[in-house]
Amino acid sequence: MHISRITSSFDNQVHRISATVMGTEVWFESPDVELRPSAEAFASAFLIPSLHIAEALEIDQPLDPVWLSNIKNILSVASEWWAYPEIPPRTSSVNPLIKAASCKTGLSFSGGADSFYSLLRYGRKIDYLVFIQGFDMRWDDNSRLEAYRESLNRVASQFGAKTIILRTNIKEHPLFNEISWAVTHGGVLTAAGHLLSNVIDNFVISSSISKERDQPWGSHWRIDEHWSSSNLRITHFGAEVQRNEKLRMIASEPLVRSNLRVCWENRTDSGNCSVCEKCIRTRITLMMAGELENYQVFQGPASLVEDIDNIPCSSGKMIIFDKAVKDKN
Structure with missing residues (x-):
């Protein structure tokens, strides 16, 4: 699998990062913040799909040495869970990333119970609520986005946070039709963090699988933090608590009552x-x-x-x- 031509553009007040993956264009874009043209973002998103087809992920840009070292742990878990071959990514060179000047935290926020639990219980300031359009909601479904944006802005304002809408067409890539989203979504979540590493140095992903009811899953406490790099820490939060218990713990919060999605x-x-x-x-x-x-x-x-x-x-x-x-x- 070859990833090439990672490019950055700015048009009509929208920042876009795109790459060619096996001949198909994949892009992420946002009107809210400048995105970083991150090789680690695309490598994170397509590592599991590359293992699924038993091909080495090859990328024509340097990769961060910390990211490359961490990936060994993900390869091991993917082999254990899904019997994937442990094929490391290939790159022409290795280059440490420069750490962002600002120490800010972003939270992947869908408006669900896991997201709200993290927002209310993380214990440190959340600077950005990041919604990824192209996961459960199609990237071009503007009517649903506008309905959700109002709620997202309302929640963010209560916590002194900013909102980031990140759109992507990644699920339209042919490889994502061949593999369950339950297996691949974790790498795409972390890709969002790498693209935002100009403005954050910590990206929080809420657990959906608890340690008590453990099972193989694309976003998991055994995997997520190993997507980290020299300039971005991926934090997996909340795995000690089952989802139903999370919801019971926050159910009386007025903000949750009026915005849970x-x-x-x-x-x-x-x-x-x-x-x-x-x-x-x-x-x-x-x-x-x-x-x-x-x-x-x-x-x-x-x-x-x-x-x-x-x-x-x-x-x-x-x-x-x-x-x-x-x-x-």
């Missing part, structure tokens, strides 16, 4: 649909915490049992939740 099915422009499996699981957790009626971003408890009955019980988890709600009623 968990729906990934994108059935509505404005936010949560309240009836997909993820929305229902969240509503159940909030109901068990005695908080659901305080959340205007979801339908209330009155319709919850009926909504559970209407969703296919595709997992034992949903059956357990179904029983818990009906017992409570």
